[in-house]
Amino acid sequence: MTEQANIVKTMIATISQVATPPVQTLPAPTTQTKTHVPTISGPNLDQLATLMQGVGTWNEWRQQNPQIKPNLNKAELKEINLTEVNFRQSKLIKANLEKSILIKANLSLAVLKEAILTMADLLQANLKRANLEKAKLIEANMRQARLVEAKLENAILRKAKLNLANLKGANLSQANLMGANLKKANLTNANLRGANLTNSYLIGANLTMADLTEAILTNAKYDSTTKWPEGFDPVKAGVKLIIVS
Numbered sequence: 001m002t003e004q005a006n007i008v009k010t011m012i013a014t015i016s017q018v019a020t021p022p023v024q025t026l027p028a029p030t031t032q033t034k035t036h037v038p039t040i041s042g043p044n045l046d047q048l049a050t051l052m053q054g055v056g057t058w059n060e061w062r063q064q065n066p067q068i069k070p071n072l073n074k075a076e077l078k079e080i081n082l083t084e085v086n087f088r089q090s091k092l093i094k095a096n097l098e099k100s101i102l103i104k105a106n107l108s109l110a111v112l113k114e115a116i117l118t119m120a121d122l123l124q125a126n127l128k129r130a131n132l133e134k135a136k137l138i139e140a141n142m143r144q145a146r147l148v149e150a151k152l153e154n155a156i157l158r159k160a161k162l163n164l165a166n167l168k169g170a171n172l173s174q175a176n177l178m179g180a181n182l183k184k185a186n187l188t189n190a191n192l193r194g195a196n197l198t199n200s201y202l203i204g205a206n207l208t209m210a211d212l213t214e215a216i217l218t219n220a221k222y223d224s225t226t227k228w229p230e231g232f233d234p235v236k237a238g239v240k241l242i243i244v245s
Contacts, residue, residue, distance in 0.1 A: 040093050043075040051077075055085045062086045108146075202226050203242060212237070 047070045051058045062070075063086075070090040081101045089109045096116045103121055108128040118138045122145050131151045139159045149169040159179040166186045173193040177200050184204040193213045202222045210229050218238040228234055234241070 040073050041071075043073055043095075044071040048072060048075055051085075055082055059084075059086045062088075202239070207232075 050061050051072070062068075070087070072087075072095055073091050073093040075092065075095045077095060077097050077100055079099045080097075082097075082105055083101055083103045085102065085105045087105060087107045087110050090107075090111070092110055092112045092115050094114045094116075095112070097120050098116050098118045099120060100117075101121045102125050103123045105122065105125045107130050108126050109130060110127070111131045112135050113131055114134045114136075115132070116136045117140050118136050120137070120140045122140055122142045124144045124146075125142070126146045127150050128146050128148045129150060130147070132155050133151050134154045135152070135156070137155060137157045137160050139161075140157070141161045142165050143161050143163045145162070145165045147165055147167045147170050150167070150171070152170055152172045152175050154174045155172070156176045157180050158176055159181075160177070161181050162185050163181055163183045164185065165182070167190050168186050169189045170187075171191045172195050173191050175192075175195045177195055177197045179199045180197070181201045182205045183201050185202075185206070187205055187207045187210050190207070190210045192207075192215045193211050194215065195212075196216045197220050198216055198218045200217075200220045202220055204223065204225045206227045207229060208227050212229060212232060215237075217234070220239045221242050222234055222239050223242045226234075
């Protein structure tokens with residue numbers, strides 16, 4: 001019995017000495033951070049209905065309700081006569097204003113991101129500090145428009161008429177200004193970094209202190225009255241001098 005007891009003790013001791021396998025710790029499941037993309041809702045239907053009653057009715061409503069910032073996002077306003085309309089501080093994100101008449105309209109501080117203004121008439125319109133990022137302004141008439149400190153990053157302004165427009169301090173970085181007419185336009189302190197000004201007209205334009213870093217000026221036209229930033233060489237940039245007799 002003693003020998004058997006010793007064998008049992010030996011077996012127990014051997015089993016107790018067997019290392020317990022390590023417990024594997026599984027990594028905590030990773031959670032993917034989703035980028036929040038704000039959704040743009042449609043227009044306020046009551047406000048849109050007021051606008052459809054005419055500019056006079058709309059402007060009177062604006063005068064009576066100065067605290068309201070109208071929501072006309074995604075509104076279909078194509079080919080409408082909106083001469084002298086008061087859109088100050090209005091939200092017009094992705095609104096369609098193609099071929100609309102906005103002569104002398106007040107669009108100061110308005111948000112027009114990604115709005116469609118192709119061939120719109122913005123003659124003498126007030127767009128001071130308006131947000132026109134990624135807006136389409138192809139062949140738009142913006143002669144004598146006030147665009148002081150306007151945001152026009154990545155805007156499409158191909159063949160836009162910007163004669164005598166005031167773009168002082170405007171942000172036109174990465175904007176497409178191919179073939180745009182900027183005759184006698186004020187571009188003082190404007191940001192034109194990476195802008196495409198190929199075949200544009202800069203005759204008599206004032207570009208004093210403008211940022212033309214990486215701007216494309218191939219075949220752009222200028223004359224002796226064009227004012228360039230200090231140290232800028234238009235010939236080296238590919239700009240063509242036009243001699244006016």
